[in-house]
Amino acid sequence: xxxxxxxxxxxxxxxxxxxxxxxxxxxxxxxxxxxxxxxxxxxxxxxxxxxxxxxxxxxxxxxxxxxxxxxxxxxxxxxxxxxxxxxxxxxxxxxxxxxxxxxxxxxxxxxxxxxxxxxxxxxxxxxxxxxxxxxxxxxxxxxxxxxxxxxxxxxxxxxxxxxxxxxxxxxxxxxxxxxxxxxxxxxxxxxxxxxxxxxxxxxxxxxxxxxxxxxxxxxxxxxxxxxxxxxxxxxxxxxxxxxxxxxxxxxxxxxxxxxxxxxxxxxxxxxxxxxxxxxxxxxxxxxxxxxxxxxxxxxxxxxxxxxxxxxxxxxxxxxxxxxxxxxxxxxxxxxxxxxxxxxxxxxxxxxxxxxxxxxxxxxxxxxxxxxxxxxxxxxxxxxx
Numbered sequence: 001x002x003x004x005x006x007x008x009x010x011x012x013x014x015x016x017x018x019x020x021x022x023x024x025x026x027x028x029x030x031x032x033x034x035x036x037x038x039x040x041x042x043x044x045x046x047x048x049x050x051x052x053x054x055x056x057x058x059x060x061x062x063x064x065x066x067x068x069x070x071x072x073x074x075x076x077x078x079x080x081x082x083x084x085x086x087x088x089x090x091x092x093x094x095x096x097x098x099x100x101x102x103x104x105x106x107x108x109x110x111x112x113x114x115x116x117x118x119x120x121x122x123x124x125x126x127x128x129x130x131x132x133x134x135x136x137x138x139x140x141x142x143x144x145x146x147x148x149x150x151x152x153x154x155x156x157x158x159x160x161x162x163x164x165x166x167x168x169x170x171x172x173x174x175x176x177x178x179x180x181x182x183x184x185x186x187x188x189x190x191x192x193x194x195x196x197x198x199x200x201x202x203x204x205x206x207x208x209x210x211x212x213x214x215x216x217x218x219x220x221x222x223x224x225x226x227x228x229x230x231x232x233x234x235x236x237x238x239x240x241x242x243x244x245x246x247x248x249x250x251x252x253x254x255x256x257x258x259x260x261x262x263x264x265x266x267x268x269x270x271x272x273x274x275x276x277x278x279x280x281x282x283x284x285x286x287x288x289x290x291x292x293x294x295x296x297x298x299x300x301x302x303x304x305x306x307x308x309x310x311x312x313x314x315x316x317x318x319x320x321x322x323x324x325x326x327x328x329x330x331x332x333x334x335x336x337x338x339x340x341x342x343x344x345x346x347x348x349x350x351x352x353x354x355x356x357x358x359x360x361x362x363x364x365x366x367x368x369x370x371x372x373x374x375x376x377x378x379x380x381x382x383x384x
Contacts, residue, residue: 003028017104029104035111040072042113060127066119073115074153078245079171081108084285088238094287095170100243107243114174117147117181133196141188148175150182156249157182161354162228162342163248170288171244180227180294188223213311218331220304221359225263226339227294230254230274233343234281253289254344255279263297264340264350272350273340281345298339303358306331320384326376330358333374 006024021027045068052062083100084093092098102108121143128136149166151157156164164182168174194217231251240246257279264273274296309325338354355372 002026003030029106031107031109032105033109033111036113039111040113042073043071045069045071058129062125062127064123064125066121066123068117068119070115070117070147072113073117073148075112075115075149075174076153076167077110077112077171077174078107078167078250079243080110081105082171082239082244083242084239085242088242089285091284091286093239093285095172096239096244105243107245109245112174115148115153116175116178117145119143119145119181121145133198134193135195136191136193138191139189141190142186143184143188144186145181145184146178147181148178158226158228158339159248160356161338161340161352165229165231165249165251165293167245167250169251169253169293177293179292182227182294184227184294185223189220191220193218215309215311216307217309218304218306222302223300225265225297225299225301227297228339228342229293230256230278230291230296231343232281232289233345235285238285252285253291253293255289256291262295263299264352265299266337266352268299268340268350268352269337272348274350278344296342299337299352301336301356302334303336304331304334305329305358317384320382323379323381323383325379325381327379328374328376330372330374335372 002024003026006020006027007030010020010023015023017029046066047068048064048066050062050064052060055061079096081101083097086092086098089098121141123139123141125137125139127138128134148168150164151166153166156166158164165177168177170176194215196215197212198214198216229251230253231247232254233247233251235252236244236247236250239252244250256277258277260277261273267273306328307325309323311321311323314320314322336356336358337352338356340350340352341348343349357372
């Protein structure tokens with residue numbers, strides 16, 4: 001507060017930094033946000049090609065290619081006033097000056113529109129409609145999404161175990177952060193199905209109120225793990241005091257020392273992934289890490305839901321129907337795990353500590369409730 005008052009009064013009288021510090025030795029220079037002289041609106045180019053064909057047994061197959069390219073996307077650069085003085089970095093820090101570029105300010109955030117992105121995806125789909133009320137749609141997608149920063153560079157996509165890297169590691173080579181998007185899912189399989197009047201299809205006889213009106217349906221989702229960046233929290237924390245943005249959304253990347261796993265599966269729940277793959281954080285900062293942004297991946301994801309419903313008319317009530325349904329979310333009670341801890345300086349580095357909730361559940365979506373175990377919801381509904 002005192003620093004703020006000193007800045008306000010000194011600004012009005014046109015004082016220099018030296019004059020302000022002489023009057024207030026504890027004065028802390030302010031951070032500052034600026035923008036390029038000319039900010040451009042994002043521009044996107046999209047293209048697609050689809051081939052569809054009817055097959056025997058009432059099957060319909062399609063192959064769809066979708067691509068897009070984004071240009072002039074928003075990017076916030078928080079390291080343009082960063083430095084590492086000889087006392088902190090005796091051997092120098094590769095990529096940063098040894099003196100502060102502008103001593104009048106602390107962290108300077110530059111708003112830019114020079115980020116870009118690419119996406120290429122191929123989806124193969126199969127649809128089938130059977131006589132008797134059965135419908136099924138299955139699809140497989142192979143895709144690759146790349147960008148300089150995800151979610152517009154403002155909102156983190158990952159914020160549970162790890163945080164998305166929104167700002168460039170090297171402020172003077174921002175486009176070097178071009179890599180896998182936070183939501184780059186390389187392989188994905190989806191299945192949905194519904195079968196109306198299921199029991200009657202196999203059991204022609206019997207009273208209709210008992211055997212008629214049964215419907216079964218469900219969904220299945222499976223995809224490979226989401227990417228994340230292995231970071232060096234030790235160097236990041238030191239540079240954060242020297243005008244380098246810092247965690248949770250800016251970080252110095254870790255340095256790999258030997259090839260190894262790029263995917264951390266469910267084994268990371270009990271055994272740390274990437275053991276011995278990265279150099280420990282140096283005692284003094286030395287330079288930006290050579291590993292790329294979002295090079296490593298967390299565990300795969302799998303979820304399937306099931307719904308069974310029975311509907312029948314009520315006697316002597318012409319328009320009324322009574323419906324009974326049971327919905328099972330995460331039918332097989334399959335746990336899905338979050339990414340492992342990304343910071344090499346953390347005692348839990350490479351360990352998976354959290355589960356992730358399915359997109360739907362009894363408690364709804366994104367409400368903070370624990371939707372991860374199997375949950376069954378039973379409902380009785382009267383329509384009239």
